[in-house]
Amino acid sequence: MHLRELIRVIRYAMIIITLIIYLFPIYWIFVTAFKRRIDIFALPPRWIFTPTLDNLYEVINSGMIYSILNSAIITGISVIISIILSTLAAYGFSRYDFKGKDLWLFYIISTRMMPPIVVVIPIYIMFSILHLKGTYIGLITMYTVMNIAFGTWIMKGFVDEVPKDIDEAAEIDGYPKWKFLLKVLLPIIRPGLTATIILMIIFVWNEFLFALLLSSTNTRPASVALASIRGERGFNWGRVAMLETIYILPVIILVFLVQKHLLRAMTFGTVRE
C-alpha cells in the first residue's frame, strides 16, 4: 500500500471514530425514547427491541410538553425582536460615522464578555423588583438583550460586505431608506441573516442558567424542564429521552437546512465558502 493511501485510510478511520464519539449519545437518547422501561435498564444493552410510544404519551399527558411550547414562545419572540434591532444597529454601525463608534461597538460586545454566572445575583434582584421574574416578558427581555450584542456584530460583518455604492445608487435612484433596506439590502444579506437567526435560536433554545433563574412553573422552558424531570422511583429515563428528542429535533433540522451559511456567521462574515 502506498503511503498516501495509508494516510487516507487513517484519516477516514479517525473521522469515523470521532463521529461515533459525537453521535452515539444522540443515537442512544433517540432509541431510549422509544424503549420500554425494562428495555432501558436491560443488561447487556438491547440493540433490538419493540419500539413503543408510551414515553410520548407520558410526556404529553404529564404536561411536560408545555415546556417545549414555552421554549418556542420565548425563543420565537425574543429572536424576532433581537434580529430586527440588531440588523438595524448593524446597518447604523456599518454605514454611519459618529462620535465614539468604536467605543460603542466595544461596549456592546463587552456585555457578552463576562461569564453569565457573575451577573446572576444582580439580575435576579433587578427582575424581582421589576416583577419580571417568572414572566415570559422577563425571559424574552433577557435573551433579546443578550442576542442583540452578538447579532449586531455578526450582522455588521455582513452589511460591511455590501458595497456602499449600492446604498448610494439606491439613494440617487430615489429609494426611500426603509424601502432600500427592505427591497435592496435585505435580499443581499439574507444568507447572513438566516444564519444569524439560527444561531440566535440555538442560543435561546439551549440557555439554561437564566431560564432556571427567571422562569416559574408556568413559563419554564424545556432546558430547565429536562433537568427537573423526576419519576416516583428515581429518574424516568424514558421520559427524559423522549423530551430530549423532541427538544433537539428542531435545532438539528434548522442546522441541516442552513449549514452552509453557518460557518460564515460564526466567523463574523469573514470566511467565504
Next chain:
Amino acid sequence: MSEVIVKGLIKYFKGKRVLDEVSIKFPKGSLTVILGPPGSGKTTLLRIIAGVERPDAGEVYIDGSNVTEVPPSKRDVSMVFQTLAVYPSMTVYDNIASPLRLRGCREEEIDKRVREVAKLLHISHLLNREPINLSGGEIQRVAIARAIIRKPKVYLFDEPFVNLDAKIRSELRDELRELKEKLRQTIIFATPDPLEALSLGDYLVVINKGRIVQEGTPQQIYYRPFNTFVAEYVGNPSMNLLKGEIREEGGKLAFIGEGIKILMPNSLPKAVRDRSVIMGIRPEDLTLFPPKSALEGVVKLYGKVYTIEVLGADTILHVKMGNLLIRALLPYMYRPKISSEVNLYVHSSKIYFFDAKTLKFIEG
C-alpha cells in the same frame, strides 16, 4: 441640456482636505472628464454633485438653482459607480426599471423604455438574468442602462470602466462615445486614465491633491500642459522630463544637464534661454532618424540602449543619457542590442519647457 456649476467646494476627510476650493463650470450638453490620479478627489467631487456627500463649504448649482441642500433623489442626476453597483437581488429588467418604478411610471411605459435602453446597450438578451450570472462588462452596461433610463439632467460616471479588462473597457468606451452623441446631455466622467480622458472628453479638468491644476479642451491639455504634473500625467508612456540649464557654450546654444549636453537650435525662443529649465519631450515625438522635411531646428540626443519594451506594433526604447533615462516610443517593432549606441531626434518645436522652480510651462 443642463448646466452644472460648483463653487468653492471644500471637503475634509478625517482632518485631511480632499477638495480644496474647487470651482468648475461644466459646459452644457458635453462630456467633461475629471482626470486625476487615485486619491485626487475626483470621486468626492462627483459624489458631492450627486448629493450623496455634503461639502464642508461651497455650493453646487444645477441649471442655476442651488442644490447643495437638496437630497440626491430630487436633483435629477444619475450615477454609474466604479464598483459594479447593481442590485444583486433583482433581475436585470427590474434593475433597469427601478428608477422609473420609484417615480410611479405606468408599467407599459416602463416596459417600453426598458426595452429601448436595453437595445441601446446591447443587453436585450440579458433582461431576465440575475446580476450574479453576468460578467463585469455586462453589469456595467446594466448600470449605464439604469442611469440613462429616466433621462436625468446630469449623468455622472465615477471611473466606471477601471474594474473591467482592457478589451471590454475599450468596447464600452466606444459605445459611450456613441451614446454621448445620442444623449446630447451634460455628462461628467471621472477617470484616472489619461488616454480614456483624451479619447472621451470634450472638456478636461485635471485635478491633483484636491485642487484643479488645469482645465481645457483635450488639445489644450495635451499641447499646453500647465505644469510638469499635467505634462507627465497626460500621455502614455509619460513625458520625459530632463532637468538642466539652457546657455550658450562656445558660441553654441546648448542644454546642459546631469552629465549630458544637448545642442539646441538658434531658433529657440528667448524666454527659455539662460535659465534653469525642465525640458519635456514626449516619447512619441522622438525618432531614430532625423525628419527629412525640416532639418532646421532638429535636436539630436544620443545615448546607449538600456532596455527595450516591445508592445507588439510599438516599441518603447529606454535610452541612458548621462545619468538620465529617457523613453522613446517607436511606432514599429525594433530590437537593437542592449548597450548599443543610439541617436534620437526631435524637432525643437515639439520640446516643452518648464520653469525649474515653479514647474510651470514657459510660453515661448
